Amino acid sequence: MKIAEHSRPELTKRLASPDGLRLEVGPFSVRIRSETGVFPPFLRSLYADFPLSSPETVADFRIRLRRPKTFRRFLQPQIIFESDGQKLFQPFPLSHAPPLFEWGLNWCIGTRAHQYLILHAAVLERGGRAVIMPALPGSGKSTLCAALMLHGWRLLSDEFGLVRAEGLLDPIPRPIPLKNQSIGVIRRYAPQATLGPEFPKTRKGTVAHLKPTPASVARMRETAEPAWIVFPRYQEDSPARLSPLVPSYALLKLATNAFNYEVLGAEGFRRAGRLIRRCELYSFQYGHLEDAMNVFDSLPGR
């Protein structure tokens, strides 16, 4: 059963129970306990199409959003993120429970899921072929990723390229966190898109989450074959320009930008190397989303 098929009080009750709620997020099962009223509405609207895992699964991550037991709770209410009973970060203001959950789950995946080579990249698919967009500073990756998804591409992930041993990509189509100006850009680009509430003054400024398209979530068990690696760079008002990239450079950039390349060792090098060899490699400069969509509609492939 999907999240949206449960009423808000039902979700709230589940989340507060000792066993919590078991959410299926791509290849992972996440057990969530939460005592705050801020979280269930967020979960219900932005994870609407995600299924609950069977109660018989062993959760990959065991997470709890908890109010700290200090006198501060009366002054300025706070929330902490726990994984397996261990507090991971400094407390957030209570109202920021949703971004804390998203950030904490990212942390859990990036530091633990070493069955994958975990690229720091956005991944989308169309016609059975996936494009990987590594996240480099100033790339505008999330904005571009959001626009492509709203343009009909299937979202695999805005944050993680999960590279399996045989080289295929596993989806994890969670909500896309849009920051600052990107929020307005996407609202204008697609007024029909569902965005969550805005959270001002987070570490990264104002953040609002874009709901993944139902088609992306419905196909989150379907792996995708990598076909392109595109390093985007946003430059105000620049015409869209796609240029081929030297493989050695792409390999080093991709590897150093991954979350666990070092941890995987030789296996990380092999997976990254094979990925470079099977993909077309480009750098892409753009200034307008509409131009970018046109370029991506006709990405030259083999």
Added chain:
Amino acid sequence: MNDRQILLRALRAPSICRDLSNREWESLLALSDRARLTATLAWRLERHGLEDAIPPGARRQLQASRVFADFRNRQILWEMNRVQRVLRKADFDVIALKGGAYLLLDLPLARGRLPADLDILVERKNLAAMEDLLLAEGWQTTKLDDYDQRYYREWMHEIPPLRHPERKVEVDVHHALLPMTARIQASPELLWPSARAVEGSRFKVLAPEDLVLHAVVHLFYDSDFDNRLRDLLDIDELLRFHARREEGFWRRLSRRAADHGLTRPLAYALHCCHRLLDTPVPADARLSGTIPPWLLRWMTLLIHQALPPPTTHRFAPLDATARWLLYVRSHYLRMPLRLLLPHLAYKAWKRN
């Protein structure tokens, strides 16, 4: 099943994992993660042919933990490679201790361990030369204040830890297995003649009995009490491994302990391993006659309580007490009392 002891039970008798519910698997993995023993658990399950009994979610986590353990072992081996490079300029012997030795010997227990530091042993007369060689090749003294510097140099069995700025592994250079001020002394001069060469390496390793005794020393004399279960497992694995391969191992072990003056700690350790981990220690090798039975029981209880990592949700005063007693005890054995009290007071003050 009692959540708190589930990790110990699974390590002792991995076949119980066939009957775990998904909730119990989750408790087990949460505890093993906190004790940093998930990869060790993964290897034990594999050795017992239990892979098929592991549900998919748990299997993914166990697999990932092994990848991470390999990474940490690679870092230690690389640090050894770098120290070995420096030793081109030296003509004295160096012994790799603990995790480094287990890796060199390719012992089964090395695979899932998560060693944090590289511990090496040199003779006291070569200590300064070793330190100078490392400092000349870029290793640096990790940040310590004057008090800590003095603590290490005057009272401890090692120089302050060194680290190369490009890498993450600390190198601890020891000249004895126990601090100079400890009441009981393992004799460093006994270690060298029986140390063994390792093919293809510049490092030597301790003889099997000394490997065990060093792990025993670590169980009782180190002040970091979050990883006692790790130490007990080391002893368990070393005993199982060597008892099977070395003729007359148990006899030599007890004789060696007597030579070092470590009979008592060895007796505690053998008793604990046998009771808590089902280690096959022959009855006549347990040295039961050397310690009053009530003391043996008391120590075992203390260790049993201190073993599992603390659970955050349940306040367990007995754990805290057990940990504190063992902590004081380890320092008591480490330093004469007149030195101990100011040190503990200083550490407590520093923590606030």
Added chain:
Amino acid sequence: MNAQRRWRTNKSHLLWEVWPREAVIYNSLSGETHYLNHLAMRLLQKMEQGPISEEALSDFIGKKETIDDSDAQLKQFLQQFDQLGLIEPAE
């Protein structure tokens, strides 16, 4: 330069991704990844074939490449390779 000194790579520890004029290698001992330009790539490939003296290496690049002060460059490469744990003295 010490003409007679011999070097070797530890072959089983290097993984290669090779293109016509450059390569990226992974040193599975150090866990580090390195970019090699054409000359560095040729030198390391030569040493992978077996222990070789500095003199022979100097002849090798002298023949194949037209570069100024090739011995000084060779010395620098060897020093760097040794520091990175890519090569070691062959006894």
